[in-house]
């Protein structure tokens with residue numbers, strides 16, 4: 367069954383029309399990817415293979431207009447992300463504008479481009495929360511994964527400044543076969559940094575990360591041990607550190623409810639202004655995404671655009687999802703993963719044990735993890751991307 371095929375029997379057609387015609391309330395939170403430029407070279411980068419160039423990025427004035435529009439239509443939180451959002455020189459101005467229009471702002475950063483003065487200016491502009499990614503708990507592993515010397519020390523420094531400025535802090539630890547052994551120390555590092563929250567996020571294999579799957583895939587034993595460590599720490603640190611745990615898809619029994627369901631709770635704005643159901647959506651070929659530069663309002667794009675409605679609800683589903691009792695719980699899993707692994711975003715996510723592809727991907731994962739191929743293919747942003755300034759001076 368292809369992604370665009372509508373259900374053939376009458377009842378299913380009716381259901382399809384009903385679910386796609388429903389008006390979906392505007393989400394409370396939106397991810398603003400200010401730029402794809404980034405000083406790190408993480409092999410697990412989930413951004414698309416084709417990145418937006420600096421010259422195509424929305425200008426300061428365009429982003430301000432977007433922020434105002436988001437606030438007007440009822441969005442409450444804006445997550446400034448990238449790439450590396452601090453690569454934009456107008457970040458303080460954008461945070462100030464978010465504050466002025468009443469948005470709660472979160473900065474999702476690798477931290478390596480920040481100094482204390484800049485962080486302090488962001489706090490003064492009303493920044494509400496900081497999330498810093500960590501690649502390990504010490505420089506040897508962490509800097510190797512990030513592909514940048516001294517990155518880990520810089521992150522520790524910025525995390526300390528964050529708390530000194532009284533900003534809430536989330537530590538985001540991206541985990542895989544080559545750093546899972548550090549998890550107990552990463553949990554302690556988050557406690558020592560006085561973080562409020564730790565995200566233990568196993569790598570998801572979209573975009574660039576898929577190229578490095580064999581080097582990153584954990585073993586089943588590692589995942590069982592990770593679950594045990596997370597459970598123990600969550601109980602021990604109750605009231606001190608909240609821990610979120612993202613299980614690796616390939617070893618799961620059922621898929622994650624990706625993005626809370628396609629076009630249900632979330633959208634993303636790309637550096638060039640495309641409104642996307644998720645940050646990896648552009649990896650799905652055959653879908654056209656509307657831009658904030660078009661004549662349509664963001665609310666119209668969310669409710670009416672073809673890309674949002676294609677996989678919204680349950681009407682698009684093939685079997686086994688179509689008649690599955692979990693179809694309104696996980697909404698068939700992740701469209702980007704279904705596309706990456708089956709070539710059709712309209713298929714059941716192979717992370718699901720009921721998918722005919724599940725057995726194969728589980729076996730692939732086990733085989734790749736056992737092969738111990740540890741060499742990374744780094745995401746290389748060379749070619750002047752960091753140095754190339756957008757016309758608007760970002």
Ligand code: SF4
Pocket residue numbers: 620621686687688690691692693694696697698699714715718719720721
């Ligand atoms: Fe979810 Fe589809 Fe699997 Fe059912 S068959 S659990 S709806 S992915």
Ligand code: FES
Pocket residue numbers: 572624625628643644645646647699700701702703
């Ligand atoms: Fe795109 Fe899951 S990452 S739907």
